Amino acid sequence: MPSQFDYQKPALFEPLPSPRKRLLGFHRHVLRQLHDVDLIRIIEVHRPGYRRPLELVHIPSLIGYLERVEELARNQRLAKIRAGYAKYHQSPFLSQPGEAQPTHFRQPEELAP
DSSP, rough: OTTTTTTOOSSEEEEEEOTEEETTTTTHHHHHHHTTTTTTTTEEHHHHHHHOEEEEEEEHHHHHHHHHHHHHHHHHHHHHHHHHHHHOOOOOOOOTTTTTOOOOOOOOOOOOO
């Protein structure tokens, strides 16, 4: 007898959750918002004998969205680390703000007769 805590692998398409339930951590209205801006895919299936269509969420598109969000967060985190490293570990040979700039000396040009 399966308990309510058993994990079930989601199918390719899952029904849009009821208003108080979640699908992979997302409420119904959030899933619709993501669909409205074309970040995930939701399809409508018309069933014979029913007035309203059944709305199904394409699970691979939802997982792809989560992976993109995770990658963006990781890139932002790495950018902050790199910016902090660049700020506090500047080369002593590079000019600092307020310092005199190095003078570039030119070799005297040969005079043409």
